[in-house]
Amino acid sequence: MEPREVDLDPRQVAMEIDTGGRPDGSLAITRRLFINKAILAGTAAGVASVGWFPVINTLDLAFGQQAAFKFAWLSDTHLYPKDVNTRFVDKTVRAVKEIKAMSPPADFLIFGGDLAQLGDPVEIDLGADILKELTIKKHFIPGEHDWYLDMGAKWERMFGKTPWTFDHNGVRFIGLNTVGFAPDYWSAKKMSPKERMGHMATLDGSVAGPWAGVGDEQRQWLQQTVSGWAKDRPLVVFTHTPLYEYYPPWNFWTRDWREVNEILKPFSNVTNIHGHTHQVLYNELGSMRSIGMLATSWPWPYAPQGVPPLTKPMIRADPGDHFDGVGYSKLTAGAAGRIENEYVMWGRKEVFAESVVDSGTADNVNQILHPRIADRMWPY
Amino acid sequence: MKGKLALAALGAGLLGLLGAGASSLWGPAPALAHKAKHSQEQLDAFQQVLMEQVRLGDLLFHGDADTEKQMNIKLSNTGMACAMCHPFASDSHPHEFPKFQEQMNAFATLRDMINWCIEKPNEGVKIDPDGPAMKALEAYIYWANRGSKLDTGRH
Ligand SMILES: [Fe+2]
Ligand SMILES: [Fe+2]
Numbered sequence: 001m002e003p004r005e006v007d008l009d010p011r012q013v014a015m016e017i018d019t020g021g022r023p024d025g026s027l028a029i030t031r032r033l034f035i036n037k038a039i040l041a042g043t044a045a046g047v048a049s050v051g052w053f054p055v056i057n058t059l060d061l062a063f064g065q066q067a068a069f070k071f072a073w074l075s076d077t078h079l080y081p082k083d084v085n086t087r088f089v090d091k092t093v094r095a096v097k098e099i100k101a102m103s104p105p106a107d108f109l110i111f112g113g114d115l116a117q118l119g120d121p122v123e124i125d126l127g128a129d130i131l132k133e134l135t136i137k138k139h140f141i142p143g144e145h146d147w148y149l150d151m152g153a154k155w156e157r158m159f160g161k162t163p164w165t166f167d168h169n170g171v172r173f174i175g176l177n178t179v180g181f182a183p184d185y186w187s188a189k190k191m192s193p194k195e196r197m198g199h200m201a202t203l204d205g206s207v208a209g210p211w212a213g214v215g216d217e218q219r220q221w222l223q224q225t226v227s228g229w230a231k232d233r234p235l236v237v238f239t240h241t242p243l244y245e246y247y248p249p250w251n252f253w254t255r256d257w258r259e260v261n262e263i264l265k266p267f268s269n270v271t272n273i274h275g276h277t278h279q280v281l282y283n284e285l286g287s288m289r290s291i292g293m294l295a296t297s298w299p300w301p302y303a304p305q306g307v308p309p310l311t312k313p314m315i316r317a318d319p320g321d322h323f324d325g326v327g328y329s330k331l332t333a334g335a336a337g338r339i340e341n342e343y344v345m346w347g348r349k350e351v352f353a354e355s356v357v358d359s360g361t362a363d364n365v366n367q368i369l370h371p372r373i374a375d376r377m378w379p380y
Numbered sequence: 381m382k383g384k385l386a387l388a389a390l391g392a393g394l395l396g397l398l399g400a401g402a403s404s405l406w407g408p409a410p411a412l413a414h415k416a417k418h419s420q421e422q423l424d425a426f427q428q429v430l431m432e433q434v435r436l437g438d439l440l441f442h443g444d445a446d447t448e449k450q451m452n453i454k455l456s457n458t459g460m461a462c463a464m465c466h467p468f469a470s471d472s473h474p475h476e477f478p479k480f481q482e483q484m485n486a487f488a489t490l491r492d493m494i495n496w497c498i499e500k501p502n503e504g505v506k507i508d509p510d511g512p513a514m515k516a517l518e519a520y521i522y523w524a525n526r527g528s529k530l531d532t533g534r535h
Pocket of ligand 1: 076078276277
């Protein structure tokens, strides 16, 4: 007989997972499930300590099942021309080398956007050159840093059009463009392409506005692409920005996420994997799980509000070590089509913080923040 | 250039309000203060002095090359700006200084920390801890974090 959820001691389950021991097949519970129930029940223990359970909320264990295949995610390399800085180049090269060495190998790579820092053709070419080393199939979605110098022209020439979809071993993969549909903030102000890009590249800027979105046309495409797909079969949706509302002032969201969610709602097994936030994130909306990926370049701090309660925060990174708090992801699609995520964070064995003081969100406790002003004054 | 002009114009307009004894904005302060009721114009002028510093600091914090050039400083040699790790000046926690700072293995002020970030991650050139660029950066960081709870020494 399977143990009932309420009979399990969460700390014990967590310990088994933490020490690398796999719970046996009879332990038919995932951490995620437990936490959901605890929150729903509104128990003091669940609510008060959910952030601090050593949860594996980034992955679901397909107990007793063989992994069907692996793939890798790489994003937010933010390459500068080599004469400006080689730090980000080094880290991209390292990620590529490690993904190449994956065993069992990754069937394909998803590049999740922000390859370049300022959309400079030199930067995009540099990125393409580094990625050439990887001979597995590569699928690309753009980030805002890749797009706003020439409105995606160079990007699409190099890496093809979005959106796209393909099926692999019973999983339908979808790549959306959530960065290319910003309301026009540049024409009225007669900005040069470089100025337009500069505002877009400033995460906490006031000028580029709520640029992250999927848009009508692409949502229609999405609707068509999922129609005919059985409701219980796995769907994986890749986006640069998260498919929910985390922190709009930094475009840590996709503005029409509700409409997108409506389209995906009928499906029982949906995983959204996103970049842009440069940090460990986990959220659930109905039957959709959303997992935030690390950058290779630098970690963004957690926003002052809106960190999903299901997120187990990452460690507080050491700003003196530019290999800390960054990396890429190895993902596994289990036989049941469940997506498991393994963060590879260089310089750390422990990705998740075990206490408030070591956590990347600890600074939020007494912190109140205000938007910048200089870009709202003349001549902007 | 525009920063300097704005500053000069502001200086001329404010002199009267800030006190006749001031030879410049940052010259010797008037000898007397609080001897008469404050007018709204005076209070606005004080605020303007702050906001000009905040504006300058905001530009420096966001890597504005023109402002750096004007002030003859080099805050970064990596293409990275302060705001790239600290959007809205988050995680700069001015309200927690002074405190023991592990990176320096020393008891540190916010100014020490600013210079550490300039020199280490940004590979820039440290700035005068009492100079105008430091004052502007400090002004922006405090201003962006206003309302945060004073929590000296918190790690
Ligand atoms: Fe990014
Ligand atoms: Fe991004």
